[in-house]
Amino acid sequence: MSRADPAGTAPRPRPLWALGLLRSELAMTFRRWRTLALLAVLAGVPVLIGVAVKIETGDGRPLGGGPEGGGPAFIAQITNNGLFLVFTALAATLPFFLPMAVGVVAGDAVAGEASAGTLRYLLVAPAGRTRLLLTKYLATVAFCGVATLVVTVSALLTGAILFPLGDVVTISGTHIGFGEGLGRALLIALTVAASLTGIAALGLFVSTLTDSGIAAMATTVGLLITVQILDQIPQLHAVQPYFFSHHWLSFADLMRDPVYWDDLVRNLGLQALYAAVFGSAAWARFTAKDITA
Known part of the structure; x- marks a missing residue:
């Protein structure tokens, strides 16, 4: 114990x-x-898809009931290889379920503390507004990863139970081994998790604008729905590539042989841009905000 700190009350190192x-x-x-309820719902989506496909194809009919089968390419492949349930489940949850869950967590990050009356006490501790905001964002990004992992693991287990596993036929028509296919599935999961970082930053910014957690969550989810609708209007094609959700489904290019990287890089670059812009806006708002709750 140093002489300058006889009582042993020196502050802990900041890191x-x-x-x-x-x-x-x-x-x-x-x-x-x-949070646990959101994760449970996400885990249930692959199970529902897998059971529905199993029932639909239980009598040997191709998926969709037509002579050649129907549905998207990933769904049509599930009965041949349960690993495709991972790709299908991620494609089914990414447009709404996954970002909605992230929007709820991000929207509540700061506004929830304010509405509960705990935000002011958090700032009394030696955290500082910048460090507290960064911690909130990192926790939200961690939720992005965990939520995506829950969908992936649930789909993989369900696919292994209900369907055979084996070599994977890529979108390009080539065959790759099961090990490589599993590696691509994990890479797809990482890409999907990274695709959610933009809306996480947007939700965090919205959370700094209000002291109502419910309002922040509703606004973030509302923005998600609005952007998804606008992304389907042909007249807006000039601005659609700048919507955070426009390139979300580009992860399918990881199942091509060779992999198409152009849209994947655009998607990750766009998410980084949204994270930088709305993260900076959240910081500017939060550091100047008068905290009364």
Whole structure:
């Protein structure tokens, strides 16, 4: 113990304190019943898809009931290889279920603390507004990864139980081994998780604009739905490539041989841009905000 600190009350090193703050935020996020309910719903989607496909093809009919089968390419392949349930489940949850769950968590990040009356007390601790906001965003990004992983693992287990596993036929028509196919599935899951970082930053920005957690969550989900609708209007084709959701389904290009990287790179670059712009806007708003709750 140094002479300058006879009582042993020296502040903890900031990096260690910041890690403790992040651990605390992660524990709080994943202990909430709302978060667990969202993850449970996401885990149930692949099960429902798998059971529906199994029932539909149980009598030997091709999927869709037509002579040659129907439905998207991923769905048509599930009966031949359960690994395709992973791709189908991610394609089914990415347009709405996954981003909605992320929007709920991000929207509640700051506004939820304000509405509960705990935000002011968090800022009394030596966290500082910038570090607290960064911790909130990192916790939301962690939720993006966990939510995507839940869908992936649920789909993989369901596919292994209900359907055979084996070599994978790519969209290009070539064959790859099961190990490589599983590796691509994990890479797709990482891409999907990264695709959610843009809306995570947008939700965090919205969360700094209000002291109502419910309002922030509703606004973020409303923006998600609005952008999805606008992305389907042909007259807006000039601006659609700049919508955060426009390139989300580009992860399918990872199932081509060779892989098409152009749209994948555009998607990840766009998410980084949204994270930078709305993350900066959230910081500017939060650092200048008068905290009364």
